[in-house]
Amino acid sequence: MSHNHNAIELQDVTKAYGEKVKALDRVSLQVGTGEFLAIVGPSGSGKTTLLRLINRLAEPTSGTIRVDGADISDAEPIGLRRRIGYVFQGIGLFPHMTVAENIAITPLLIGWNDKKRAARVEQLLRLVRLDPANYRNRFPAALSGGERQRVGVARALAAKPKIVLMDEPFGALDALNRDALGRNYRELHEKLELTTVMITHDLTEAALLADRIVVIHQGHLIEEGAPRDLMTAPKHTYVRELVETPRSQAMRLAALLKGDTSR
């Protein structure tokens, strides 16, 4: 372990469906312990597949994936998933369980007792800024979109994972909620010393939250770098286009605010 500071490591990973379709083509990637990595790419680029490979919701066709230095093809998938927090694109809260039951599900699976689970639920609800007394016994149907997503994050963190995978976690939220929740999560990332891999198609979001960004396009990792480097000196055509949009938007917005109407 001492020579390896990477929480997650992908080496020449390919995921093919049938003969022709390659969702991922020889992707190599390292995520350092404590790092917040954003994966950006258009829909169908293979980014969700990449995330699912890390907790063995999918199996690679070839290549090696290591988590905490150990090859996960040797790991027992159920145990692996219990050690890794996962926030889903569709959230996927269990509709027949209360907020507390949803959050405490992985602790229940790994055998925490009632008292320990209840205490953890309290703590997590506070962490995601929901009042435990008010929310504990509600069912998901009685929550707003933003509240559901907070519960989804709390559920992913419940069993104290050191690695959290997030698939477009804030995608379905309005801009206000999205920003607040994003910043809230970044604080948690620091405080709990997590390693986070977040998928998003929104480069602005990625740039504002992550330490590093990788861009996936048609199954290939085409560019990676710190947000500032990537935004200021993009190399790949697709990335240039990607960077151009928020920049031009920001400039038009700044102009608008100054009173210039030539947009």
Added chain:
Amino acid sequence: MNGFDHRFYDALAKLPDYLGSHVLVSVTALALGLAFSLPLALVATRWPLLRNLILGLASIVQTIPGLALLALFYPLLLALSVLTEKIFGVGFSALGFLPSVLALALYSMLPVLRNTVTGILNIDPAVREATLGVGMTGGQALTMVELPLARPIIMAGVRTAAVWVIGTATLATPVGQTSLGNYIFTGLQTQNWVFVIFGCIASAVLALAVDQLLALIESGFGAHKRRHIAIGSAGIAFITVAAVWPSLVRPAATYVIGAKTFTEQYILEALIEQRLQAEGLSSRRRDGLGSVVIFNALATGDIDVYVEYSGTLWSNQLQHTETKPREEVLATIKQWLGDKYKITMLGNLGFENAYALAMSRKRAEARGIRSIENLARYASQLSIAGDYEFFERPEWKVTVAAYGLKFREEKLIQPEFMYQAAAAGEVDVISAYTSEGRVKQYDLIILDDPKRTIPPYDAVLLVAPKRAGDDRLVAALKPLLGAIDVDLMREANLRANGNGPASSPEEIARWMWGEIEKKRAR
């Protein structure tokens, strides 16, 4: 007490027995059906190919009429029983409970299968993915998420299955399973409409009660109300125990008396039962059995005694197409029964209930028809009605060939209605029974059979192989041998058409015994 009251109380007295058997067979079938269809449905949700196969098969089963499905299981189990007897030396009863439970269980499967599969497949894919993401095993995902979420739809399927099974269980009577259908079948045979309606209402009430209790359980799960679940479960448990209890505490009957599906058989069954009682022997009835079913049931020992007709055995079992004199037929049958099945033919009761072609006197005389030979000339203009087996019997085919009969139309009709139908001119010729009082009542004439193609039909008492050396049974039945002449039987059958308290099989049997004793005293 008027006719209605009497019949109503008579029906009420039979309720513990009929309802108990009905509940027992329904609950067992439903439990068995669920035990198979739930796991099968869960497998089907994982394997799309298997899913189509299973649902397809279940749908096909559903298209088979309930009565036919029940009837099919009898020969199937009988063959299986013969096979196990040969291989392991142990057979089992192919009559009654087993075929009913299997057929009804099969019948219950489609709604449960379909609803379970639909319920589980309709779960939000994000929720399904979440079960994996939070680290559930397949089993945990099933019990903690999939089943609870699919539960309302599964329960709806279970409720449908329960209502179907309880309703269809009324059709278990002809394969020898006592059920609320006994009211309906007996009522139909003896024109006792109070029985028919009583049976319908009883099974409907039972089905509704179970359905509502299951709904209560389901609502309890949905609203997280333990009380609803408890009340619903307790209700179903109560119905089961209350219905089954009387049959558990009742002393087991030693002898089982069988009867076929018409009035005369019900009366003779009651008469035999009363004779056994007089001798201090306990007994139970199994009525409404078909001709072939009842004979097999006797041979395998599912029933101990019943009244058969020599001609039926002669053509159905011995497969003779030629006709022999009465005495010779009886002797041949007695020998054959003993040799082949170890069945004892105790003797004949003293009357014949033969098939005979009958017509309304007016119509026959108008055309000068007196015999089947005369009939042949006019047959192509006439219609004929027979009971459910008549046209399939060998002697009918022989008769048709011998006289060259070809009717304009052949109809199947419930035996109780055909005399009236002939009198009213709805049909021209009927396959009457010679011991039927209504031949005379409706002024019908029996056509002569000069070529003697219809065999003699002496009523004979048959005793099961295992009762062969049973002296008490023989002693109880002996007084009936040769004691019932055709006039007495006709009169008895005629009485059964009445509405009053005296028209129940039990009362008529009592009256018959009185007549038999009077004659002996003379």
